[in-house]
Amino acid sequence: MTSALRFEVEVPPPTDGSTRARVGRLTLAHGVVETPQFMPVGTNATVKALDPDDLEATGATIILANTYHLYLRPGHERIARLGGLHRFMAWDHPILTDSGGFQVVSLGDLRVVDDDGVTFRSHLDGSTHRFTPEHAIAVQEALGADIAVAFDQPVRPAASSRDEVRDATERTHRWAERSLAAHRREDQALFGIVQGGLEPDLRAASAEAIHGLPFDGICLGGLAGDETAAQREATVEIAIDVLRDDPRPRYLMGLGSPADLLEAVHRGIDLFDSVMPARVARNGQLWVPDPEGRINLRNERFRDDPRPVQEDCPCILCRRFSRAYLAHLFRAQELLAYRLATCHNLTFTLDFMARIRAAIRSGTFPASLAELRMRASQVSRREGAVKSA
Amino acid sequence: MTSALRFEVEVPPPTDGSTRARVGRLTLAHGVVETPQFMPVGTNATVKALDPDDLEATGATIILANTYHLYLRPGHERIARLGGLHRFMAWDHPILTDSGGFQVVSLGDLRVVDDDGVTFRSHLDGSTHRFTPEHAIAVQEALGADIAVAFDQPVRPAASSRDEVRDATERTHRWAERSLAAHRREDQALFGIVQGGLEPDLRAASAEAIHGLPFDGICLGGLAGDETAAQREATVEIAIDVLRDDPRPRYLMGLGSPADLLEAVHRGIDLFDSVMPARVARNGQLWVPDPEGRINLRNERFRDDPRPVQEDCPCILCRRFSRAYLAHLFRAQELLAYRLATCHNLTFTLDFMARIRAAIRSGTFPASLAELRMRASQVSRREGAVKSA
Numbered sequence: 202m203t204s205a206l207r208f209e210v211e212v213p214p215p216t217d218g219s220t221r222a223r224v225g226r227l228t229l230a231h232g233v234v235e236t237p238q239f240m241p242v243g244t245n246a247t248v249k250a251l252d253p254d255d256l257e258a259t260g261a262t263i264i265l266a267n268t269y270h271l272y273l274r275p276g277h278e279r280i281a282r283l284g285g286l287h288r289f290m291a292w293d294h295p296i297l298t299d300s301g302g303f304q305v306v307s308l309g310d311l312r313v314v315d316d317d318g319v320t321f322r323s324h325l326d327g328s329t330h331r332f333t334p335e336h337a338i339a340v341q342e343a344l345g346a347d348i349a350v351a352f353d354q355p356v357r358p359a360a361s362s363r364d365e366v367r368d369a370t371e372r373t374h375r376w377a378e379r380s381l382a383a384h385r386r387e388d389q390a391l392f393g394i395v396q397g398g399l400e401p402d403l404r405a406a407s408a409e410a411i412h413g414l415p416f417d418g419i420c421l422g423g424l425a426g427d428e429t430a431a432q433r434e435a436t437v438e439i440a441i442d443v444l445r446d447d448p449r450p451r452y453l454m455g456l457g458s459p460a461d462l463l464e465a466v467h468r469g470i471d472l473f474d475s476v477m478p479a480r481v482a483r484n485g486q487l488w489v490p491d492p493e494g495r496i497n498l499r500n501e502r503f504r505d506d507p508r509p510v511q512e513d514c515p516c517i518l519c520r521r522f523s524r525a526y527l528a529h530l531f532r533a534q535e536l537l538a539y540r541l542a543t544c545h546n547l548t549f550t551l552d553f554m555a556r557i558r559a560a561i562r563s564g565t566f567p568a569s570l571a572e573l574r575m576r577a578s579q580v581s582r583r584e585g586a587v588k589s590a
Numbered sequence: 591m592t593s594a595l596r597f598e599v600e601v602p603p604p605t606d607g608s609t610r611a612r613v614g615r616l617t618l619a620h621g622v623v624e625t626p627q628f629m630p631v632g633t634n635a636t637v638k639a640l641d642p643d644d645l646e647a648t649g650a651t652i653i654l655a656n657t658y659h660l661y662l663r664p665g666h667e668r669i670a671r672l673g674g675l676h677r678f679m680a681w682d683h684p685i686l687t688d689s690g691g692f693q694v695v696s697l698g699d700l701r702v703v704d705d706d707g708v709t710f711r712s713h714l715d716g717s718t719h720r721f722t723p724e725h726a727i728a729v730q731e732a733l734g735a736d737i738a739v740a741f742d743q744p745v746r747p748a749a750s751s752r753d754e755v756r757d758a759t760e761r762t763h764r765w766a767e768r769s770l771a772a773h774r775r776e777d778q779a780l781f782g783i784v785q786g787g788l789e790p791d792l793r794a795a796s797a798e799a800i801h802g803l804p805f806d807g808i809c810l811g812g813l814a815g816d817e818t819a820a821q822r823e824a825t826v827e828i829a830i831d832v833l834r835d836d837p838r839p840r841y842l843m844g845l846g847s848p849a850d851l852l853e854a855v856h857r858g859i860d861l862f863d864s865v866m867p868a869r870v871a872r873n874g875q876l877w878v879p880d881p882e883g884r885i886n887l888r889n890e891r892f893r894d895d896p897r898p899v900q901e902d903c904p905c906i907l908c909r910r911f912s913r914a915y916l917a918h919l920f921r922a923q924e925l926l927a928y929r930l931a932t933c934h935n936l937t938f939t940l941d942f943m944a945r946i947r948a949a950i951r952s953g954t955f956p957a958s959l960a961e962l963r964m965r966a967s968q969v970s971r972r973e974g975a976v977k978s979a
Contacts, residue, residue: 252926529678
């Protein structure tokens with residue numbers, strides 16, 4: 202473990218077993234993050250359409266950046282020469298970089314996995330590259346995020362055979378040890394990744410394996426894919442059972458919709474990331490409280506709606522503009538639409554996390570679950586999980 | 591004339607005839623505009639990629655919106671129902687709307703001009719519409735800008751025969767009288783448009799005709815097209831000769847590059863608009879002072895350039911980000927690139943206008959012309975005029 206992270210659970214789960222939801226305080230090189238927390242995704246060193254002030258205004262305190270994308274363009278060495286990722290993108294708050302494992306493995310026919318690493322072709326220009334655990338760590342050290350993540354081999358949870366899951370999970374454990382051995386930066390925390398697909402015994406064994414290694418935090422990988430919510434929740438419970446006395450932060454990668462976040466917090470998760478709130482925003486889908494739940498600004502009826510998207514929302518969209526104006530911007534394909542909509546959905550998501558934290562702090566989380574589920578359910582209806590890629 | 595505009599020439603041109611440049615103060619329903627001034631173009635009720643705070647930060651005090659575009663989408667009646675254009679786009683400062691004449695007439699095969707008006711097809715869906723002077727005024731009154739503009743028939747300056755120019759100019763005069771007669775709003779100023787192409791006698795006669803009508807201000811139309819800079823400057827001089835004792839503000843429509851703005855101010859123009867600074871910004875071309883003049887951020891060498899685009903620039907791009915970061919955003923086609931680049935070029939252009947005003951105020955404009963021309967020339971080299979369309 203490094204000294205680059207301190208995690209204090211401020212409000213532990215109640216002993217009556219009604220929930221595993223907890224509130225914590227994660228202190229990192231560039232600031233403090235209250236958990237449970239959601240990390241907006243800045244794939245290319247920018248959360249699409251937003252500048253750092255916009256991001257702060259949404260309530261974001263930590264963001265995720267994608268190692269695979271930044272390695273290919275503009276290049277990790279270039280970012281290091283320019284002073285590191287924080288300075289490059291002018292974000293002076295915590296950043297987590299993923300390991301690139303998910304993106305590399307998602308390339309399908311473009312990649313070959315062997316025991317030493319993965320050879321893959323760039324989605325940008327078809328050029329051939331190779332990631333090993335050591336290289337993934339070196340790239341992340343060059344980027345200089347507050348938190349790096351061990352290199353892993355995720356599999357699609359529902360579509361993979363037991364043999365595929367077992368092989369990938371065991372390889373992930375060997376790569377976890379190599380990632381730890383390769384990691385040098387004392388000002389950067391390192392998280393390990395639990396795999397194991399939807400196989401209960403493999404997931405439990407993977408949680409045990411990663412629990413036994415000196416990481417600063419623990420990711421649950423290979424979820425937020427093609428599994429059902431029930432499968433995901435059962436799998437999270439298996440992993441958290443193993444980790445129940447582990448003092449480190451727990452991060453469920455790639456989730457998701459407000460309803461999914463809520464259920465995962467209930468089961469003991471501290472950190473999340475997803476492109477979903479921003480991606481659906483750019484398509485004109487705005488998240489608002491019940492009863493509307495979510496509204497599609499491309500719908501004809503909003504062209505004459507003088508109301509703000511959400512009455513009590515402090516975001517730059519809702520403070521100044523009407524639904525009618527945003528509907529017009531989307532129809533005219535004006536760039537401002539994408540920024541305003543993204544600010545709103547991220548504000549909604551981060552406010553939802555704040556409501557969850559407040560309920561846990563006040564000891565009312567189990568009693569508030571029904572109300573929080575209502576707030577999240579309309580937003581999340583018929584919503585498939587969207588993974589950061 | 592309405593009571594919706596007050597124009598005071600604060601610093602008149604020197605009597606030695608070395609320049610006709612003057613500084614004025616234009617008081618409108620939504621605020622005061624110092625002249626000479628440049629109006630950023632908000633075609634669809636948004637200056638592309640910017641929000642109102644961004645616009646204010648560039649130094650903008652008045653913007654132009656396009657009547658033709660807003661008439662088609664979202665519709666002038668809809669904007670009126672939503673409280674007018676200022677409220678719709680959350681810009682509580684002066685706005686000028688053009689008459690739609692330029693856009694309608696530019697549609698080429700899609701339009702038919704007769705003595706009563708223009709029948710045209712929408713570029714959006716091919717539907718048929720008709721603008722008359724009366725209708726163009728009604729649309730602008732519904733939009734509710736601080737300044738409306740009479741309906742006119744521009745022609746391409748260099749590509750039109752003398753007969754075409756004469757017919758269009760005479761029709762423009764008849765339409766000017768009808769626009770005046772149709773205009774009702776007392777809180778909205780109305781400008782007339784001088785046409786006459788590049789024909790010296792027709793341009794002078796048109797200036798005389800519009801000079802004789804009770805407009806609040808006078809536009810020079812049908813320039814900033816396919817003419818050379820020398821042709822334009824000679825034509826401006828002819829019109830301003832006629833208008834030399836006319837106390838009203840003068841607006842040269844559709845210009846342009848810093849070098850073009852400077853020469854027009856020198857010849858007595860007070861107001862300008864153009865999409866050019868924003869359009870070239872979205873293509874990655876950033877305007878900076880001599881000796882670089884302008885830089886294309888898509889150029890390989892900027893990928894490793896840690897400097898701001900312009901060292902002493904107060905815009906949101908230059909205050910926080912490197913050339914390398916902006917170059918990366920353009921390569922990754924990230925939306926933030928278009929906003930940052932637009933903020934910079936508009937800041938540069940509006941700062942250039944402020945330098946011109948300061949030179950006129952201090953009485954050093956004639957002596958500063960060489961230096962101002964140098965600042966503008968590198969930016970403007972090989973740059974064709976771009977008309978708002």
